[in-house]
Amino acid sequence: MSRGKKLDLFIGADIDDGWAEIKSPRKTTVSNEILEPSKHFLIFKKEKRRGKTVTLVGEFQMPINDSTAILKTLKKKLGCGGSFKDGWMEFQGELKDKIRALLVSEGFRFKHGH
DSSP states (O other), rough: TTTTOOOOOOOOOOOTOOOOOOOOSSSSSOOOOOGGGOEEEEEEEEEEEEEEEEEEEEOOOOOOHHHHHHHHHHHHHTTEEEEEETTTTEEESSSSSHHHHHHHTTTTTOOOTT
């Protein structure tokens, strides 16, 4: 191919020919029931994503505004990044002990053994 000429390819597939977008179900179900912090029984999960450790805490059953406010204060106190997805808080790094102490001071409870 020489410079200045464009390669024009047309593949005969058309989206409107019966193709449909497949929506995968959520990993967890989000409950509509709102609980106060002392009624939560939280657990920890640890995952590896792209070779890095991610600490998951959940499942939170509270309004999203309250959850994001708590997440913001925890991220500031821990000095790490994180997000809130599907009722779970995700933190970058292995911070189980520090997160537990901060959430217990906020009034949250954990399942026995977690």
